[in-house]
Amino acid sequence: MANKTTSGTLFKPELVTEMFSKVKGHSSLVKLSNSAPMPFSGTDTFIFSMDGEAAIVGEGAQKPAGDASFATVTIKPIKFVYQHRVTDEFVHMSEEKQIPYLQAFADGFSKKIARAIDIAAIHGVNPATGTASELIGTNRRPSSGYLSRRRSWRSAGK
Numbered sequence: 001m002a003n004k005t006t007s008g009t010l011f012k013p014e015l016v017t018e019m020f021s022k023v024k025g026h027s028s029l030v031k032l033s034n035s036a037p038m039p040f041s042g043t044d045t046f047i048f049s050m051d052g053e054a055a056i057v058g059e060g061a062q063k064p065a066g067d068a069s070f071a072t073v074t075i076k077p078i079k080f081v082y083q084h085r086v087t088d089e090f091v092h093m094s095e096e097k098q099i100p101y102l103q104a105f106a107d108g109f110s111k112k113i114a115r116a117i118d119i120a121a122i123h124g125v126n127p128a129t130g131t132a133s134e135l136i137g138t139n140r141r142p143s144s145g146y147l148s149r150r151r152s153w154r155s156a157g158k
Contacts, residue, residue: 022106022107022110023110023113023114023117024114025110025114026110026111026114026115027113027114027115027117027118028118029117029118029121029122030114030117038075038077040077040079041076042074042075042076042077043074043075044072044073044074044075045072045073045075046070046071046072046073047070047071047073048068048069048070049068049069049070049071050066050067050068051066051067051068052066052067053066054066078120078135078136080113080116080117080120080127082109082112082113082116084105115127116128120133120136121136124136
């Protein structure tokens with residue numbers, strides 16, 4: 001088994017922020033949502049269930065109470081990965097020569113991750129395999145017929 005090498009911060013915060021901004025520019029869901037970063041361990045939030053409808057009441061009239069319940073839910077992030085290996089020649093290039101390659105990779109990478117986010121969230125599948133993902137589970141809005149739509153996105157974007 002190979003050893004796993006870990007490190008603290010590999011990239012400057014400015015570079016990571018720029019990468020996430022690029023992903024935001026390509027993902028339909030990220031554009032539509034008011035998303036906020038969350039820790040890898042997840043975050044706890046309340047969800048409210050309010051049955052019934054609001055009522056119109058007159059001044060001084062009795063106000064009916066609606067049924068409501070709430071619970072705590074832990075939201076955990078789903079991690080996406082897209083890897084590319086580089087040659088020794090690239091590793092030993094000067095930083096000035098590496099920058100154009102890294103900029104081009106960042107542009108392509110942000111599109112891949114944005115597409116993956118949309119496919120996973122909308123269809124509930126792993127974008128790399130096109131099959132249902134247990135990691136997503138019920139952490140998405142259920143939709144009918146996502147398997148038939150899967151064929152269309154698998155063939156359209158590649």
